[in-house]
Amino acid sequence: MIQFGYLPSGTLLNMEIEALCALLRGIGYEGIELLPQLALGDSIPQARVLRAVRDNDLQISEVVLQRDFVTPDGDEREAAICFVEEALPRVADLGVRTVNLFTGPQPWLPHPVRVGADVTATQAWEWVFAAFDRLLPAAEKHSIRIAVENVYGMMAHDIYTNLFLQDHYRSPSLGVNLDPSHDVLYDNTDMSFLVNTWGKDRIFHIHLKDAVGVPQNGKFVFPLLGEGEVNWQDFFDALSRIGYDGYASVEFESWRYIHNLLDGSNIDCAELSFRAIQKLIKKGRAFPNEV
Numbered sequence: 424m425i426q427f428g429y430l431p432s433g434t435l436l437n438m439e440i441e442a443l444c445a446l447l448r449g450i451g452y453e454g455i456e457l458l459p460q461l462a463l464g465d466s467i468p469q470a471r472v473l474r475a476v477r478d479n480d481l482q483i484s485e486v487v488l489q490r491d492f493v494t495p496d497g498d499e500r501e502a503a504i505c506f507v508e509e510a511l512p513r514v515a516d517l518g519v520r521t522v523n524l525f526t527g528p529q530p531w532l533p534h535p536v537r538v539g540a541d542v543t544a545t546q547a548w549e550w551v552f553a554a555f556d557r558l559l560p561a562a563e564k565h566s567i568r569i570a571v572e573n574v575y576g577m578m579a580h581d582i583y584t585n586l587f588l589q590d591h592y593r594s595p596s597l598g599v600n601l602d603p604s605h606d607v608l609y610d611n612t613d614m615s616f617l618v619n620t621w622g623k624d625r626i627f628h629i630h631l632k633d634a635v636g637v638p639q640n641g642k643f644v645f646p647l648l649g650e651g652e653v654n655w656q657d658f659f660d661a662l663s664r665i666g667y668d669g670y671a672s673v674e675f676e677s678w679r680y681i682h683n684l685l686d687g688s689n690i691d692c693a694e695l696s697f698r699a700i701q702k703l704i705k706k707g708r709a710f711p712n713e714v
Contacts, residue, residue: 427671428671525574
């Protein structure tokens, strides 16, 4: 049975960890996904985070350690790899066994690296492989699985490019953080195909996020769950068929909605999303043109 979690961001990160965990558990979530500022003990002691999580009967579903491995600056690449290497034992100290990585380059930067113009695809993939050549053994040493999230504009940006990375290693410690929103931006809208192709053994974690548009900055949005192009009925049905029983965590990135309707506050996002999940599981995505 799927367990539902939430990835706190924005103003939620300003809450005391105890209040944040109580809020999520009160809504009905079973898990919390942690960004580095909550997970690594730099600003909040890890013991305090663990106590707040356990006191509210939550589990930490995964820790996000995303860093960009596709940059011509060798020092930046080395710093990105070292950050993850040094974070892995601290993630293990939390008892967490899954971390989320992406490949890069980050398309939302003011001056993004353009593969094909600034750097060849061959070179970009060599940088990605150089990073994972070090990070996979490091993760295995600490009994941690790496869940790669394909993200628009990156080397691993959809199911096919992520599979290219996965097949390069064929490691049981390397899998996917399945976020269907990025795939639908590339017209990969068959949710059964996505879920069945990855399969239960390679889906380490899931992000629940919708999308509509094309994968170019300013030409897509991540709207409220059920308002985009993800067919949630097919998605949940496919997960049920393969027997997925891990975490599906809401990643709320409806930035205009937060700014225009929630006065910049993320506090209501978790409850809005949980109510949407309950309806989508029961009814699937409502298509206005269907009878």
